[in-house]
Amino acid sequence: MSxxxxxxGLSVDHLVSExxxxxxxCPGGPALYAALGARLVEGTGIRLTCPLPEADHRFAALADRFGWDRRHCLAVPDVPRVWVLASARGRRIVSLEPPAGTELERGGPAEADDPQPPLPPPAFFEGLDGLVASAPAERPAAVPGTRVGLDPHQALIARDGAAHAVAICTPDTVLLPSRVQLKLLDPDPRRAARDLAARLRVPVVARLDMDGVYVVAGEDTWSVRDRLVSVVETTGAGDSSAGAVVAALAGGAELVEAAAFGVAVARTALADWGxxxxxxxxxxxxxxxxxxTRKES
Known part of the structure; x- marks a missing residue:
């Protein structure tokens, strides 16, 4: 087992889908969805580091149900509570807490200057075959040789551009940007993915929503699509897909096969709420x- x-991080989500x-x-957040996606690749064990809320025991119960290692989680009173608003015009994530007593949002809960959770202890990284790092402000302290899947910090991409990706990547990284993150760099997300792969010299598995996954490795590119997907609600599809990609790589899959695992798990996530x-x-x-899977170049 890898x-x-x-x-x-974790969150409690109010899901509104037009x-x-x-x-x-609903229990939510990147940590939950990435763990659920990784567990759907056969032969994968999960180790968590995230704030674990004492006010909501559902997260710990899910971890225990699936036998996840949560020894490195940090007990906190509560986790962020957010609205996840989805419509044909786009998706927004908005804190339940009105800022400064007003009713107007300031741009969502993931601002570039928001405080980061404490860094995991070194023991968390020991013996890992793969690591999913979601929205890190700095380079994860993974042991060299661990396959690291990085989902960039959206607010830091917006603020710093590709320099944020440069700051957090290592030779063991697979970059896992979303369409939204890529379009912050270039109106054409596929071109942005190719530019990142060339600049960083790491593989890029770009998550392009209804257009599937676009894989870039050196000068080679592939498109991985699912013609049988049926969408009920979209929350968690990207994070669970990222978890599956890293789990497949950790288990020995090649990059394009790992991307296909990610697309398969996204199909599952999209089939029901949350x-x-x-x-x-x-x-x-x-x-x-x-x-x-289609090789494009």
């Missing part, structure tokens, strides 16, 4: 049928 570490409706007080479909699914020995 062991994948998850370094990320026109489907709403679900309230984390529900991910918790009930069975780990996959291989990606789902119906996922196509």
């Amino acid at each position: 062991v994948v570490g998850i370094q990320a 026109p489907a409706g709403a679900r309230f007080s 984390h529900l479909a991910l918790t009930e699914a069975t780990p996959l020995p291989r990606p789902h049928p119906g996922i196509t």
Whole structure:
């Protein structure tokens, strides 16, 4: 069994999806979704480091249900509570707490100057085969040789551009940007992905929502799509896909096969609200049928 570490945050989410409706007080956050996605790659063990809320025992219960190692989690009174608002015009994540007593948002809960959780202890990184680091402000302290999947900090990409990616990458990194993050760098997200891969000299697995995954390794590019996906609600699809990509790489898969695992897990996440479909699914020995891989260059 390979062991994948998850370094990320949790939240309690109010999900509002036009026109489907709403679900309230759902367990969420990148740490939960990345762990659920990684567990769906057969043969993967999970080790968590994240703030674990004492006010909501559902997160600990899910970790214990699946046998995740949560010894390196930090007990906190509560975690952020957010609105996740999705419509045909875009997606917004907004804190439940009105800033400075007003009713106007300041841009969402993930500002560049928001405080970061304490860094994990060195023991967290020992013996990991893979690591998912979501929105890190600095380079993760992974042991050399650990395959690190980095989901960049959106606010820092907006502020610092590609320099943020340069600051957090190592030769063991696979960069896992979203469409939104890439479009902060270039109106064409595929071109942005190619530019990052060339500048950083690391593989890029770009998560492009309905357009699947775009893989860049050196001068080679592939498009990985799912023609059988059915969308109920989108929250968690990107983070769970990132977790699956890293878990597959940690288990010995090649880059494009790992991307196909990511697309397969995204299909599962999209099939129900929030984390529900991910918790009930069975780990996959291989990606789902119906996922196509096309080499573009």
